[in-house]
Amino acid sequence: MNVKIKGLLYSGKAKDILETDDPEVVAIRFRDDITAGDGEKKDTLEMKGYYNSLISAKIFEVLEDAGVATQYLELHEPGCILARRLEMIPLEVITRNIAAGSIVRRFPFREGQEFRPPLIQIDYKSDEHGDPMLNDDIILALGLATREELDEIRSITLRINDVLTEFFRSRSLVLPDFKLEFGRDSNGDIRLGDEISPDTCRLWDMATGEPLDKDIFRRGESGVVSAYRRVAEMILDPEDIERWKVKL
Ligand SMILES: Nc1ncnc2c1ncn2[C@@H]1O[C@H](COP(=O)(O)OP(=O)(O)OP(=O)(O)O)[C@@H](O)[C@H]1O
Numbered sequence: 347m348n349v350k351i352k353g354l355l356y357s358g359k360a361k362d363i364l365e366t367d368d369p370e371v372v373a374i375r376f377r378d379d380i381t382a383g384d385g386e387k388k389d390t391l392e393m394k395g396y397y398n399s400l401i402s403a404k405i406f407e408v409l410e411d412a413g414v415a416t417q418y419l420e421l422h423e424p425g426c427i428l429a430r431r432l433e434m435i436p437l438e439v440i441t442r443n444i445a446a447g448s449i450v451r452r453f454p455f456r457e458g459q460e461f462r463p464p465l466i467q468i469d470y471k472s473d474e475h476g477d478p479m480l481n482d483d484i485i486l487a488l489g490l491a492t493r494e495e496l497d498e499i500r501s502i503t504l505r506i507n508d509v510l511t512e513f514f515r516s517r518s519l520v521l522p523d524f525k526l527e528f529g530r531d532s533n534g535d536i537r538l539g540d541e542i543s544p545d546t547c548r549l550w551d552m553a554t555g556e557p558l559d560k561d562i563f564r565r566g567e568s569g570v571v572s573a574y575r576r577v578a579e580m581i582l583d584p585e586d587i588e589r590w591k592v593k594l
């Protein structure tokens with residue numbers, strides 16, 4: 347795709363969103379910054395953004411191939427993807443297959459217990475309000491999404507869970523939970539936006555059960571970037587490495 351990347355539209359905690367000469371296309375630049383606990387814990391880890399961009403691009407391609415409507419256009423270069431500009435809906439749509447993290451602290455679930463069917467939890471994406479958990483009535487009353495949009499978001503999310511659970515399983519990874527963000531494209535249609543990476547998913551090595559995701563950082567342990575690199579090695583095919591001209 348031949349677009350020129352222009353000025354910064356928005357800078358979040360881990361990514362920069364840049365304008366291009368096509369008003370419907372943005373460049374998403376994955377930075378090396380990593381945060382946890384609402385930004386209380388912060389660091390910059392060299393190459394983290396590089397691996398996350400490759401992992402995200404690969405997963406968006408897997409989803410597009412499965413017929414899921416996403417923002418994804420292409421990997422522009424390692425560290426940066428081109429995406430459709432979306433009007434983001436400030437919801438964090440979390441799918442849980444196995445109990446871990448905040449759900450175990452907040453409710454009497456047993457760590458590691460399986461959720462069948464999976465749980466969908468929707469939080470308000472608002473640092474100011476501390477990302478509180480929502481319900482449908484609150485979402486509708488706040489005007490964050492319509493009833494139809496909410497139903498569609500849930501059904502796309504369940505489909506994404508099926509596709510990703512199977513994809514990761516085929517790469518010897520377990521997907522306990524993950525967070526999605528959706529937006530509206532220029533036609534008003536719902537598409538998956540943002541990123542899917544070890545910053546936004548729990549991913550466990552199927553053989554050893556060890557985490558290969560941001561939990562390593564949350565626990566203050568070392569080896570975050572080498573775990574992310576390992577995920578990239580496990581999910582990228584030789585053809586991806588070749589066409590993207592990347593080194594892992
Ligand atoms: N396709 C897209 N078009 C427009 N904005 C997007 C798109 N995909 C993601 N975004 C938004 O860009 C920002 C991504 O940056 P990042 O993840 O670093 O931010 P954040 O810290 O999660 O969010 P924020 O700073 O908004 O609280 C988020 O606000 C996200 O909703």
Ligand SMILES: [Mg+2]
Nearest residue numbers: 358359360540
């Ligand atoms: Mg984010």
